[in-house]
Amino acid sequence: MAKDIVISAGDLSKIYRRGAEEVRAVDGVSFEAAAGEMVAIIGPSGSGKTTLLNLIGCLDNPSSGSLSVGGRAIFGGQKALSERELTLIRREMFGYVFQKFYLIPTLTVEENIMLPGAFYRAPGAKDAHEVMKLLGIAQRRGHLPGELSGGEMQRVAIARALINGPKVLLADEPTGSLDSKRTEEIKGILRGLARQGITVVMVTHNLDLARSADRLLEIRDGKVHGA
């Protein structure tokens, strides 16, 4: 039985203007990702990987093309969604993980994980303790980010992205600042999340991590060259 399609992008493009020059950061990308699928986007620096991830995550507006998330047309529909509507979709559908973690240094691990809940508590929101246990950081709940290792910080960032029970986890270079041992840990965690039905879309330079994905999207000059 075919899995549910969570993300569907059709001929998605993002064009920037740099003076008279036109830069096609993403050029006619089409792809689909199903629930529980792990997709890795790879490619050289400046190829448009992060721009594509931002378009999928509704953080940026495409110049053309269509995008639907969870069956709902986000871009390319009859009517463009307002910033407020995009925010509502972001908080219901996505969890974001960034290379630099962006943890709030004055909040403890537990408080950082609960931060999204201070603004919005989703119906499917998870218990912070459960998420911490899942990611193996329960014993660090009272610590500040400054007292954690890089791997632990990334796990806290993943926990924070998961707290509101997202359908899609978007990760931009999730292991970019980690050593190989920590990279393995994060790989295992992302794989485990995909097994639980969360669609994981990640941008990475790490080929080992990319190979652990169900599907690879190779991007060069904004175009998909291999899928």
Place this chain on the structure above:
Amino acid sequence: MNVYSIAYKNLLRKKTRTALAAGGIMLSAWVLATLLGFNKGYQQGLNRDIDNMGFQVLLTAKGCPYEAATLMLKGGTGLRYMPEAVVKTVYTNPEVEKVTPMLMHGVFDPDKGENGAIAAYLGVDAVSYPPMKAYLEFKQGGWFKDNNALEAVLGYEAAELETREVGDKLLIPGVEKEITVVGVLKRSGTQDDGTIFLPITAVQALFNKKGLITGLGIKVKKDADINAFENKLYDLPDVQVVSMAQVKTTIMNLVNSARVIVMGIAGIALIIAMAGVINTILMSVMERYAEIGIIKSMGAMPLDVFKMIWMETALLCGFGGAAGIGLAFVTARLAEAGVRYFLPYAPNGALIALDFGISGAAFLLITAGGLLSGIYPAWRAARVRPLEAIRIEGEQ
């Protein structure tokens, strides 16, 4: 975990900067509360001093009204004189309950201080003056036995300054006469504390002012129309009528002029504190640009971010304002000593009257000013676009 606790913890991130900004607000609140307290205290002190004079109207020889006011409040010298007969004329008015004549005289005392100073003596009527000043209590002795006696009653501070007790002699410079101290008053918190009282006839004789007085204190009957009575007094030749209400108004007009300047300074202090708040919070927003972007990517609405940043301002102003008002209470007596140093003729009693109303008004003003100054940084933060914030951070 809510927006308020996040705001509080954000303030703790840069403790020194937060402390400096809160310190600026604290100083503004201190200045504001102290000035508001001074304004009230000065007015209360002035009212108290004038009410304690015991009479509502003062008749003096025609001259400068400010000089008359000075006579009433401080006992000025170089005054004009009225014939003593005016006492009888005034007393015949049905509105009058009591009158008391006074003769102020000052002489240069070369032994006073380092370079000499004026010694002032207030001649008062031994019969009519004490009942008018019923609130005066004696530390030692009592009033002089009659109006011819070469006796003196010293106010509390005058006795300390002259280092005299009951039974001691007091030499009057110029006339080289000795008078005996028969009474020392308790501290009254009024101008009487610094006064040397002598019997009026004795002063007239000592200083060659027979049949003359400098002022006539008039106590009006309770149900009498003071304004109508004052108008009647204006008909008397070569006299000037000064009512307590006029004195209060005249002095308060002068005080109000000074108050405008002082409040202007307080306003400037408030504006500086507000600029400090804007700078601190804006700097904090700029430093957390990416973080705010991440919070918005998590689903925070612009209003959530606005609330979070505005709450930081409110907490900063709340803490700073409360500390400043606390400081104003603690340093009120010290500030009062400073005011008295620069304004030696300020009214007696507490000059800085801080109370719940004044503290509340100062706190509200500071908090309102702070919240107003927090609008711009909060608005800037609310407008942060997640992607832009993350991209800028990525480029750094």
